Amino acid sequence: MGRLKNKVAVITGGCSGIGLGAVEVFVAQGAKVFVGDIDDEAGAALAARFDGAVAYQHCDVMDERQIEALMSGAVARFGGLDILFNNAGAGGTPSRMEDMTGEGWDQTQNLLLRSVALGIRYAIPHMKARGGGSIVNTASIAGTQAGYGPIAYSVAKAGVIHLTRVAAADLARDRIRVNAICPGLILTNIFTPPDRVPAGMAGMVKQTMAQSAPNTQPIEKPGLPEDIAHAALFFASDESAFVTGTHLMVDGGLFVGPRNSWDPEMRAERQRLADERLAAFEAAQAK
Template identity: 50%
Template sequence: MRFQGKRAVVTGGASGIGRATALRLAEEGAEVLIGDLNVADGEEVAATSNGRIRFQRTDVTQAAEIEALMTAAEDAGGLDVVFNNAGAAGSRDRIDEISPDDWDRTMALLLRSVAMGIRYAAPLMAKRGGGAIVNTSSVSAFGSGMAPTAYSTAKAGVLHLTKVAAADLARHKIRVNAVVPGFITTNIFTSALGLEGQVRDHVNGMIAQTAAKAQPVQRAGRPEDIAAAVAYLASDDAAFVTGTHILVDGGMLVGTRASWDEDVPGLFSTLEAASA
């Protein structure tokens, strides 16, 4: 019960990683307030939590709604933990095709929302003598080919924001860290394609099969994998950890595919075979 007596806010808590994290924090004793645009699923999560989770409709592209979410947590007794997680794929256009408005909308959803989540949570945490903030980045922050350009850029920004915010807020005893998911099976991919119903479920199944072959750990990542890392970073177990990130990617970024897949020739193995 690492979060007994603690109060937490989770954005994007109606589904996927946010839902799994809200449930994990509540399971470990926290009172959780989730913010999301998905009212039906948000209320369903709250209804099945034995009163440990509450829901408030929140559009994280609107700073006033983020502020209202944090204020609601304060009014309920205080704020100790924030998980800035809400997001979607954003614009899928390449850099030579994207419109300024689509760029700005993606940044507002994925980067400005995190900045404003920190902005409005920090003063409330400072009043309580400190707290923990965790932000969701992505493996796409480290290179190309894993997500659209605007999404990847925003997620790289989240990592740097995490560092500088940790420095800014250290004087208030507020720790700021990030979690970096790899290939996690949620509806983020199918939602970006506008898929629903049986088609969405079929494509999700195909994604899970593909994900199981995308990294050294031969299975798809699960929202619960990320929730476990967030719970660690938000807890006193990580009291000496700030301004950094945890990769939860099944080893996707350990090296080229040739470094862990014996069926893929690498430079060293090719040279070794040639010299035999």
């Protein structure tokens, strides 16, 4: 308890999913949290739920002026800014390269990469006024390898990872640390966008994902928003005072190695085939 005592945090996309998980964890650890989102009804409910510890301001991260206003709003409401969690986002355009449009590409990059850059930019003066701070960016495993997200999304998240490095270098002497988290398969609404998944199917999709987790990654449990929130807490707190410019894979071990390195059934099958080959060889030698 109290790892963020007397700290002020801004969390974008804080009304659902990973952002909401971070709000809950940060408040439990003593922070005052200023939430930016476009779901005003959920934002009002969240502020009421954490009366005094959470405040909400409408913020569409596609709008530079609203990002600037969010940072200033946190200072006006809580007296300063120590932590920024650039988390807001969505899946962006699902198009393959042969179907990509400039509009879809730009919309995705603006939502997932430009917004992070501008969040950092407008947090800087307020963090300098506090003597430093911590910025945490939500990237993705899709930014490190093909096959884990749509193309435009994956490129944007790769950009977030590199932006994290160069921003960390640029801001280090201002005592502002910048780090990123690369979530794996986390049960959030990003996999069930309302424009592509009927409302009645969303629960079924998440249930299927939860059931398939043991066959997808080494750690059998499904990834949950709080798994990412606790990683964000580490980066936000003084416990990571010697850490900057890095990205943390929070993926259930998905990238530790090929399936045969962790799946007991596959290892057993490989051993069975090896035993059969040895037996066949020995039988042939005995003739």
